[in-house]
Amino acid sequence: MPPAPQGDPEEEPHAIAQVVRERMYSEDRAAQALGITVETIGPGSAVCRMDVRDDMLNGHATCHGGLIFTLADTAFAYACNAANRATVALTCQISFIAPAHAGDVLSASAREQSRTGRTGVYDVEVRRADGAIVALFRGQAYEIRGTVVQPAL
Amino acid sequence: MPPAPQGDPEEEPHAIAQVVRERMYSEDRAAQALGITVETIGPGSAVCRMDVRDDMLNGHATCHGGLIFTLADTAFAYACNAANRATVALTCQISFIAPAHAGDVLSASAREQSRTGRTGVYDVEVRRADGAIVALFRGQAYEIRGTVVQPAL
Amino acid sequence: MPPAPQGDPEEEPHAIAQVVRERMYSEDRAAQALGITVETIGPGSAVCRMDVRDDMLNGHATCHGGLIFTLADTAFAYACNAANRATVALTCQISFIAPAHAGDVLSASAREQSRTGRTGVYDVEVRRADGAIVALFRGQAYEIRGTVVQPAL
Amino acid sequence: MPPAPQGDPEEEPHAIAQVVRERMYSEDRAAQALGITVETIGPGSAVCRMDVRDDMLNGHATCHGGLIFTLADTAFAYACNAANRATVALTCQISFIAPAHAGDVLSASAREQSRTGRTGVYDVEVRRADGAIVALFRGQAYEIRGTVVQPAL
Numbered sequence: 001m002p003p004a005p006q007g008d009p010e011e012e013p014h015a016i017a018q019v020v021r022e023r024m025y026s027e028d029r030a031a032q033a034l035g036i037t038v039e040t041i042g043p044g045s046a047v048c049r050m051d052v053r054d055d056m057l058n059g060h061a062t063c064h065g066g067l068i069f070t071l072a073d074t075a076f077a078y079a080c081n082a083a084n085r086a087t088v089a090l091t092c093q094i095s096f097i098a099p100a101h102a103g104d105v106l107s108a109s110a111r112e113q114s115r116t117g118r119t120g121v122y123d124v125e126v127r128r129a130d131g132a133i134v135a136l137f138r139g140q141a142y143e144i145r146g147t148v149v150q151p152a153l
Numbered sequence: 154m155p156p157a158p159q160g161d162p163e164e165e166p167h168a169i170a171q172v173v174r175e176r177m178y179s180e181d182r183a184a185q186a187l188g189i190t191v192e193t194i195g196p197g198s199a200v201c202r203m204d205v206r207d208d209m210l211n212g213h214a215t216c217h218g219g220l221i222f223t224l225a226d227t228a229f230a231y232a233c234n235a236a237n238r239a240t241v242a243l244t245c246q247i248s249f250i251a252p253a254h255a256g257d258v259l260s261a262s263a264r265e266q267s268r269t270g271r272t273g274v275y276d277v278e279v280r281r282a283d284g285a286i287v288a289l290f291r292g293q294a295y296e297i298r299g300t301v302v303q304p305a306l
Numbered sequence: 307m308p309p310a311p312q313g314d315p316e317e318e319p320h321a322i323a324q325v326v327r328e329r330m331y332s333e334d335r336a337a338q339a340l341g342i343t344v345e346t347i348g349p350g351s352a353v354c355r356m357d358v359r360d361d362m363l364n365g366h367a368t369c370h371g372g373l374i375f376t377l378a379d380t381a382f383a384y385a386c387n388a389a390n391r392a393t394v395a396l397t398c399q400i401s402f403i404a405p406a407h408a409g410d411v412l413s414a415s416a417r418e419q420s421r422t423g424r425t426g427v428y429d430v431e432v433r434r435a436d437g438a439i440v441a442l443f444r445g446q447a448y449e450i451r452g453t454v455v456q457p458a459l
Numbered sequence: 460m461p462p463a464p465q466g467d468p469e470e471e472p473h474a475i476a477q478v479v480r481e482r483m484y485s486e487d488r489a490a491q492a493l494g495i496t497v498e499t500i501g502p503g504s505a506v507c508r509m510d511v512r513d514d515m516l517n518g519h520a521t522c523h524g525g526l527i528f529t530l531a532d533t534a535f536a537y538a539c540n541a542a543n544r545a546t547v548a549l550t551c552q553i554s555f556i557a558p559a560h561a562g563d564v565l566s567a568s569a570r571e572q573s574r575t576g577r578t579g580v581y582d583v584e585v586r587r588a589d590g591a592i593v594a595l596f597r598g599q600a601y602e603i604r605g606t607v608v609q610p611a612l
Contacts, residue, residue: 023212030217033208055186058230059176059301064183065230065242066223073219077211088249089218090425091397091446093552095244095580095599097573114556114592119396119448121554121595133573136580138597140397140446140554142425148212243578244550244599246399248427248446250420267403267439272549272601274401274442286420289427291444293401293550293599295578329518336523339514361492364536365482365607370489371536371548372529379525383517395524397554402547454518 013043017082021046023149024081028074034067036074044112044122046078052104062099063106065135069094071108072124072137079110079122080141084148087120092139098132105129108137118143166196170235174199176302177234181227187220189227197265197275199231205257215252216259218288222247224261225277225290232263232275233294237301240273245292251285258282261290271296319349323388327352329455330387334380340373342380350418350428352384358410368405369412371441375400377414378430378443385416385428386447387454393426398445404438411435414443424449472502476541480505482608483540490533493526497537503571503581505537511563521558522565524594528553530567531583531596538569538581539600540607546579551598557591564588567596577602 021041025031031038031048034056039047050071058064073092080087100106110124124137174194178184184191184201187209192200203224211217226245233240253259263277277290327347331337337344337354340362345353356377364370379398386393406412416430430443480500484490490497490507493515498506509530517523532551539546559565569583583596 025212027210027212027214028217029208029210030220031211055182057180057182058184059178059180060241061180064181064223064226065245066219066226067183069222069226069245070217070219073217073222077218088213091246091248091427092218092222093244093246093399093597095573095597096242097575097580113595114554116556121397121556136572136597138552138554138595244580246444246552248420248444250422250427266442267401269403274403274550289419289444291399291401291442331518333516333518333520334523335514335516336526337517361488363486363488364490365484365486366547367486370487370529370532371551372525372532373489375528375532375551376523376525379523379528383524394519395555397552398524398528399550399552401550 013083016084017041017043020082020084020148021078024078031074034070036071038078041078041082043082044079044115046075046082046110048075048078048108050106052100052102052106054102057102062101065096068100068126068135069137071106072126072135075108075110075124076122076137076139079112080120081148085143086146086148087141087143090140090142092137094135094137096135098134100128100134106134166236169237170194170196173234173237173301174231177231184227187223189224191231194231194235196235197232197268199228199235199263201228201231201261203259205253205255205259207255210255215254218249221253221279221288222290224259225279225288226292228261228263228277229275229290229292232265233273234301238296239299239301240294240296243293243295245290247288247290249288251287253281253287259287319389322390323347323349326387326390326454327384330384337380340376342377344384347384347388349388350385350421352381352388352416354381354384354414356412358406358408358412360408363408368407371402374406374432374441375443377412378432378441379445381414381416381430382428382443382445385418386426390453390455391449392452392454393447393449396446396448398443400441400443402441404440406434406440412440472542475543476500476502479540479543479607480537483537493529495530495533500537500541502541503538503574505534505541505569507534507537507567509565511559511561511565513561516561521560524555527559527585527594528596530565531585531594532598534567534569534583535581535596535598538571539579543606543608544602545605545607546600546602549599549601551596553594553596555594557593559587559593565593
């Protein structure tokens with residue numbers, strides 16, 4: 001008789017993160033409308049992508065800082081919810097380094113710097129396809145009660 | 154013979170701010186696409202408005218933090234360029250206080266806290282129509298060379 | 307027989323704040339060592355003072371930014387604990403506007419901008435005696451369990 | 460006849476950083492008074508150390524957040540001036556992660572994340588001797604005119 005299926009302890013956090021991503025993204029109309037995609041997700045990390053469209057430009061003909069922030073904030077949100085504990089942003093800081101132009105493909109890589117008790121700190125780097133850093137983002141996360149996907153995985 | 158018309162010194166900064174607003178907004182495709190409007194502008198201040206649309210919601214059915222930031226950042230941009238000295242954001246910080254939902258009308262009021270040399274600090278409050286503070290934003294501005302509108306007013 | 311003494315509802319928060327201040331300050335060796343004093347305290351607010359000493363100067367002969375931050379952070383701590391709910395700083399941001407020199411008397415005024423659930427946002431202005439803004443500080447507070455003074459007032 | 464001595468291009472930035480450190484530290488009375496030392500310095504980087512003394516404690520018997528900030532800010536200052544271009548802090552952000560107690564030896568490692576034009580971004584990690592992260596700090600630097608050491612190296 002075969003053994004009951006059991007989760008691989010090393011694989012499980014990654015599997016949970018995938019389920020969280022699918023659920024969150026299916027309801028994330030803002031990310032969808034901006035064409036932001038979640039390229040990868042894992043425990044405490046996520047990579048998102050956004051192609052700079054003409055309707056994302058400001059008067060300097062560069063990508064509006066708010067939309068660069070939105071990309072970074074989205075990567076932050078997926079990274080800090082990846083363990084299926086519902087978590088929100090308390091405060092975020094962003095430094096703008098270099099501009100992005102129409103047609104640029106931006107990549108935002110988020111990683112957990114700390115998570116203790118109900119709070120955590122996450123750093124996100126936003127880069128152009130040529131590798132230049134466009135912005136550095138740091139988010140302070142706060143865990144509310146509940147899970148992203150129910151019943152708890 | 155009557156003298157040539159001259160600007161009222163008290164009125165002039167307001168008139169300059171209006172011209173800056175028109176020029177900036179005509180090219181601000183991101184603000185236009187998000188339905189952000191510039192309600193008022195003056196020396197070192199601006200008020201912007203955004204109606205929360207369905208395509209601005211995240212998975213919690215609340216307005217995506219990135220778009221709240223975008224509204225605040227837009228008010229900041231108009232306030233810090235109102236004197237027709239081209240100015241960009243170096244770094245911004247936002248604290249999220251209360252959620253906004255579909256249909257909410259958000260108002261972002263920016264005001265200059267300091268401007269010395271080529272740098273300045275601006276605070277922005279984002280409020281719902283019921284007066285609740287949705288977010289507090291602080292931006293650090295940096296003056297680059299040039300003007301928003303040429304020839305210099 | 308006279309009734310038992312009862313607190314004046316309007317006075318009580320101020321009375322609690324005074325008791326919190328005395329207890330906190332008696333154990334606040336860092337503030338004492340730097341000569342920081344708590345001038346006033348009330349619900350969600352506090353004003354602290356620091357005289358810039360020679361041993362607070364950096365290589366530019368101006369007050370070390372870390373000590374300006376320490377003054378602001380101290381005002382923040384008293385303001386956010388004034389209701390006798392033990393509260394700590396999660397993250398703080400400071401913008402440096404103008405220098406302070408030896409002999410300058412600095413005043414840091416903290417006030418609560420929001421307090422919802424277990425988190426809050428506090429702004430602090432640091433000014434010289436001539437009124438010039440030296441720094442603007444914003445702190446994100448997080449309420450831990452317990453009180454500052456036991457038994458609970 | 461021996462050739463005239465010439466600087467090793469790879470060594471020179473390190474040599475400049477050492478001279479900057481000596482000059483800055485000799486005048487940095489605040490760092491001296493707090494027992495902060497500059498352990499290492501190089502192009503865009505610095506490591507500082509501080510032993511937590513009894514007179515650095517707050518009412519929770521942990522190191523005052525302002526002094527943790529001061530340590531981080533000092534590492535930031537040495538890192539961003541290491542190339543002998545006089546540079547000051549515009550704005551800084553700190554997240555407090557874990558407490559430090561009397562007797563703890565704290566180490567702050569600063570490194571340059573970007574430096575373009577007259578501005579730069581530096582990250583500092585403050586750790587206890589057991590490796591735990593005490594705080595994460597991010598500083599925005601602004602280059603003023605002049606050098607730290609004259610004549611220019």
